[in-house]
Amino acid sequence: MGRDEVVAEFGRYLRFERDLSPHTVRAYLADVNSLLDCLNGPVEGLDIGVLRKWLADQHGAGKARATLARRAACARTFTAYCHRRGWLPVDPGLLLGSAKAARSLPSVLDQEQAQVVLDAPSTVEPKELRDQALLEMLYATGVRVSELCALDVDDVDRDRHVIRVLGKGRKERSVPFGLPALRALDRWCIHGRPLWVRAGSGPALFLGVRGGRIDTGTVRRVVHARLAQVEGVPDMGPHGLRHTAATHLLEGGADLRSVQELLGHASLNSTQIYTHVSIERLRAAYRQAHPRA
Numbered sequence: 001m002g003r004d005e006v007v008a009e010f011g012r013y014l015r016f017e018r019d020l021s022p023h024t025v026r027a028y029l030a031d032v033n034s035l036l037d038c039l040n041g042p043v044e045g046l047d048i049g050v051l052r053k054w055l056a057d058q059h060g061a062g063k064a065r066a067t068l069a070r071r072a073a074c075a076r077t078f079t080a081y082c083h084r085r086g087w088l089p090v091d092p093g094l095l096l097g098s099a100k101a102a103r104s105l106p107s108v109l110d111q112e113q114a115q116v117v118l119d120a121p122s123t124v125e126p127k128e129l130r131d132q133a134l135l136e137m138l139y140a141t142g143v144r145v146s147e148l149c150a151l152d153v154d155d156v157d158r159d160r161h162v163i164r165v166l167g168k169g170r171k172e173r174s175v176p177f178g179l180p181a182l183r184a185l186d187r188w189c190i191h192g193r194p195l196w197v198r199a200g201s202g203p204a205l206f207l208g209v210r211g212g213r214i215d216t217g218t219v220r221r222v223v224h225a226r227l228a229q230v231e232g233v234p235d236m237g238p239h240g241l242r243h244t245a246a247t248h249l250l251e252g253g254a255d256l257r258s259v260q261e262l263l264g265h266a267s268l269n270s271t272q273i274y275t276h277v278s279i280e281r282l283r284a285a286y287r288q289a290h291p292r293a
Helices: 003-017 022-039 048-060 065-084 111-117 126-141 145-149 179-196 216-228 238-251 256-263 268-289
Strands: 162-166 172-176
Touching (some): 022 048, 022 065, 048 065, 111 238, 126 162, 126 179, 126 238, 145 216, 145 238, 172 256, 238 256
Antiparallel strands (some): 162 172
């Protein structure tokens, strides 16, 4: 089977059997095409030597450890698929090791900074009402930016103060939010959204200025712009507000399993990094305040 057919079949497998997001599928296929460029021959010639050379070239090009770890994982998925389909006599990915991606501590706002960032401007402009509502929801719920953009009006349960979120792997979860977020959301839905609704708006909760569903790039620009207005706070995007929400939950006494459920993490290991953030902040406070630190 030719290269293009193999890549196309692998793409269909990722989309329809693995049910991966379009963004993840694009990243995997880009990695596979890069690997096959390194092979420079039929897929049947793919072996552990080619895999190691490909990763070594990536390392030599200065790729980060997280990127190398992701590409190694992609290569293992691809070779396992090719072996199952009979295109490879053995699975060379079983012999491929990769260094664990370094996990750096995320930047987060402290609680005072979060309060200043979320101070609502006195305005009835639709854009300001929308921006305030989405900022409040990001911080209140800790949802991913893609999850926020996918919210529909009916996903909000105002009586129970929860939103219904469709996360990674199409797993649905309910996430609570507080009164400030509810008030901001009501102001947007009553005084802002109706002014932007168009025939093609559908049920989207957050809209762009042309009436379509808001996109992740717009949300990122909103977050960066709001943070830039507050002196002394670190620059971060929506994922930084997700980190901040998780950290503040743990600092407030929430248990790790509850935070895992709220964030939609498949593994507790993904949630544990926030305990390190809290510990580092505790150490910093101790060093600053204790006379014999």
